[in-house]
Amino acid sequence: MNTSLFSPSALQVNEYLLVISPSEELSSKVMQVKEKFAADFDCETARQSYPNISLLNFMQHQMNEERILHRIKTISETQLSFKVALNGFGSFPAHTIYFNIPANNNIEELVSAFMQLQRWLRPDNEHKPHFTNRPYITLARKLLPGQYEKAWKVFKDAAFSGSFIVEELLLLKKKQGDKHYQVILKLPLLPAMEKIPYLFQQTLF
Numbered sequence: 001m002n003t004s005l006f007s008p009s010a011l012q013v014n015e016y017l018l019v020i021s022p023s024e025e026l027s028s029k030v031m032q033v034k035e036k037f038a039a040d041f042d043c044e045t046a047r048q049s050y051p052n053i054s055l056l057n058f059m060q061h062q063m064n065e066e067r068i069l070h071r072i073k074t075i076s077e078t079q080l081s082f083k084v085a086l087n088g089f090g091s092f093p094a095h096t097i098y099f100n101i102p103a104n105n106n107i108e109e110l111v112s113a114f115m116q117l118q119r120w121l122r123p124d125n126e127h128k129p130h131f132t133n134r135p136y137i138t139l140a141r142k143l144l145p146g147q148y149e150k151a152w153k154v155f156k157d158a159a160f161s162g163s164f165i166v167e168e169l170l171l172l173k174k175k176q177g178d179k180h181y182q183v184i185l186k187l188p189l190l191p192a193m194e195k196i197p198y199l200f201q202q203t204l205f
Helices: 024-040 062-076 105-120 145-155 196-204
Strands: 013-020 053-061 082-087 089-092 096-100 136-140 161-166 168-174 182-188
Touching: 013 062, 024 096, 024 136, 024 145, 024 161, 053 062, 053 105, 062 105, 062 168, 062 182, 082 096, 082 105, 089 145, 096 145, 136 145
Parallel strands: none
Antiparallel strands: 013 053, 013 168, 082 161, 089 096, 096 136, 168 182
C-alpha cells in the first residue's frame, strides 16, 4: 500500500466494538446493582460502565470504515431478534465479576455470522479481531485481589434474574486518544415473526 496517497486521518487506526444493549428496564435493574457494588466495595468503575454484551472487538483504519460498516450492516440485516436471559453471577478470578448469561445458541450463531468478516477486520497482523465466546454483562472489572475476594463471597450465590428481546445491535467507535466509545451505527434485527408467513407459504404450496 502506498501510504503517501492517504492523509494522516485516513491512516488513523480506530477501535470498534459491536454490542448488544439490554432493554431500558433491565439496564436500570443492572445499574442499581452496579451502583450498590460501587458503594459497598469502594469501586467507582463499577458505576461508570453502561450495561452491554460485547460480541466483537476490532481495530481498523479510518479509510476502511465505510466499507466495513456496509459489510456489518449487510450481515445484521439477515439476523432475527431473539431473547436473552440473565441468571446469577459469574467471575474471572481474581479481577472481574459479571452478570451471568446462560448458554445461548442465538448469540453463538450471531457471532458466527460476523466471523466471516475476519480478514476485513484487521489493519495489520498484530491487531486481530476478537469474537466473544463467553457472553456476559460486566458488574465490575479490574478489581484488586482483596476487592475481588470480598465481593465474590457476597455474589457467588446471590440471586439475579432478568430477560429482554434483542431487537438491534450497536456499533461503537473509539478514536485514538479518546477515552470513551461513541455509537456510530444502530443495526436493527429482523422481527422474530417476520419469516413465519414465508414458512407457512412454503408448507402450504
